[in-house]
Amino acid sequence: MATKPKSKPLPDVAKLTKAQAKVEWKRLALALEGHDRRYYQEDAPTVTDAEYDALRRRFNAIEARFPEFVTADSPSQKVGAAPSGRFKKVRHAVPMLSLDNAFAEQDVRDFVGRIERFLKLSDDKIAFSAEPKIDGLSMSLRYEGGELTTAATRGDGTEGEDVTANIRTLEDVPHRLKGRNVPEVCEVRGEVYMTKKAFLALNKKQVEAGEAPFANPRNSAAGSLRQKDPGITASRPLGFFAYAWGEMSAMPEDTQSGMIHWFERCGFRTNPLTKLCHAVEELLAFHRLIEEQRAELDYDIDGVVYKVDRLDWQERLGFVSRTPRWAIAHKFPAEQAMTVLRDIVIQVGRTGSLTPVGKLDPVGVGGVIVQNVTLHNEDYIKGIGGDGEPLREGRDIRIGDTVIIQRAGDVIPQVVDVVIDKRPNHAKEFHFPKKCPCPLHTDVVREETAAGEEGARARCTGEFACPFQKIEHLKLFASRRAFDIDGLGEKQIEFFFEQGWVKEPADIFTLAARNDKIKLGEHEGYGETSVRNLFNAIEERRRISLERFIYALGIRQVGETTALALARGYGSWAAFHDACLKVAKADEEAMAEMDALDQIGDTVIQSIAAYFGESHNRGIVERLTREVIILDAEKPKSNSAVAGKTVVFTGSLEKMTRDEAKATAERLGAKAAGSVSKKTDYVVAGPGAGSKLAEAQKHGVTVLTEDEWLKLIGE
Ligand code: IVH
DSSP states (O other), X not given: OTTSOOSSOOOOGGGOOHHHHHHHHHHHHHHHHHHHIIIIISSOOSSOHXXXXXXXXXXXXXXXXXXXXXXXXXXXXXXXXXXXSOOOEEEOSSOOOOOOEEOSHHHHHHHHHHHHHHHTOOGGGOOEEEEEEEOSEEEEEEEETTEEEEEEEOTTSSEEEBOHHHHTTOTTSOSBOOSSSOOSEEEEEEEEEEOHHHHHHHHHHHHHTTOOOOSSHXXXXXXXXXXXXXXHHHHSXXXXXXXXXXXXXXXXXXXXXXXXXXXXXXXXXXXXXXXXXXXXXXXXXXXXXXXXXXXXXXXXXXXEEEEESBHHHHHHHOEETTEETTEXXXXXXXXXXXXXXXXXXXXXXXXXXXXXXXXXXXXXXTTEEEEEEEOOSHHHHHTBOTTSOBSGGGOOOOBTOEEEEEEOTTSOOEEEXXXXXXXXXXXXXXXXXXXXXXXXXXXXXXXXXXXXXXXEEEEETTGGGOHHHHHHHHHHHHSTTTTOOTTOOHHHHHHHHHHTSOSSHHHHHHTGGGHHHHOGGGSTTOOHHHHHHHHHHHHHTTEEEHHHHHHHTTOTTOOHHHHHHHHHHHOSHHHHHHHHHHHHTTOHHHHHHXXXXXXXXXXXXXXXXXXXXXXXXXXXHHHHHTTOEEEOOOOOOTTSTTTTOEEEEESOOSSSXXXXXXXXXXXXXXXXXXSOOTTOOEEEEOTTOOHHHHHHHHHTOEEEOHHHHHHHTTO
């Protein structure tokens, strides 16, 4: 590869002609993007940090000499969640660990009971520092000789990223520790966070600038830190609360509360709600008090933390695997919030279903700012449930109403009630549209249920002619779980569709060949590099696994799990396609064969029959298969320890993404489910696991840490 160190030294940047510099700039831009991707996303760098730094220095030197080369998508300009400038990795002198979670009061009593037994003391003798659990990013600040030398993110707990330059812009982080006689080495740890107010203001700006808004203050704090321009971090108001420490060459205090006061004397902010408690009842009262204040606080918290105050006792108590025995996070249950419903809009989905979406005055719930809420269907808005039963005691939802919304864990927000007392006179009843908002304005029909009755779901009758449905299908096609084409997100699909360049999936693969006419590089938002990257990303995806291909077809009822079951059942595209064509012709043998597959039932078969019964669809599929290579399905390893087991992943995983974890589980013959039930065999819980972990405990399901899971599957 061009970025390997060469035997011949590269010419001095100062001596390059402009034309040579441009060629070199392009080569470096591409190389840096590739290295960033391998380093950050694939965790598989192919160069050393020193080699990478040398490339970046040369790249920066070229841009400094020829500022006219700098484009919006140059690797020097990227900001936001996807980091561009690469940060050095920092090994933590003392690992940054996480906390065990408590949900019910009994969990807290058990925690205190364990400590009493361990220390052979009664709880009135044990003081606890009770602190809000800030929902931000943990940070380790290293001071040597009182000077800030390194700021590192948590990373995997052992190794984080060096974000010193960005952290230096935070007002709450002193560059020099105040006070005399500070220990030679002090690692102060705590949480970087963004206030809710700053988050809303930032998102407003993002949207105005045509950028994607952040999902919650935590993400926006992370995005603000993990980008390479400290000027940007400085423009985003981030706060820092100190609450813990790593390596200390000497301990200035012998209690947690003493350390917190010491942090203050050093010039840090600590959380003002922190309180010393002396018995379990006091801890529980603290939890209730903080929960009451939660909505009014200008920063997100997701629970409270209790820590044994005496440090000598902390030391005696020690750790159980990666969590301390002397501390616990007492999480808050699902949060509710009250806000006003400003409007109801209709969204047309990929399969033409019309979903009413409520537009809310933005409100923070469970750590996320919620602005949209699904209102499911016409009946739901009227206060009628799926079986005709009254919802919210029959109260309907009107535009202008004050509503109570709830969000629990990863679950999408729901309207739990309408506050009738607050209904204004001008509140407007919502009339579900009779015509689809798509440009065809086709009739809207309510779907039939399996029993042949009128269902609640409304559908546009435009089918293949409906541009909304076409766009939604293209979005699904390019999405992460389907073809996963980098740089072909929802915005780009909409743009390409509007331009008439991509009307169906096969068109994506002929884009590059048609670019002489299209000239994508001349359109706003595209530079040469991004066009090349997009075409490369498309090329890379010409080879596709059978299950992804089936999923990407967008057949109703065929989600990822079903696609996987079909891929495994038929093994190859030829076999599957042949079966589908026969099923579409109601071939009984083919139908029986499909029905015999694990997890495939009548609804799926009917849906496949309808899809392949349509000549328009057969055409789309045929043109697409000429462009791609569909790989045969991997046979599941049936001898794996988890074959046939059901596993649920929850919380944040550190060694793999949630999708990767699910994919591995499925490859090994396990079923990765979304919710916990009695049938679940394992729950793999990472930090931040919430209601699913509680469910697992309720059902007595085996709970594993990520490492235990990896050991079980032998990875
Ligand atoms: S103490 C050994 N105190 O929660 C554990 N953590 O689940 C040291 N957090 O990664 C952490 N507020 O990011 C501690 N007052 C607090 C906290 C807190 C938020 C976060 C922190 C940590 C996670 C643990």
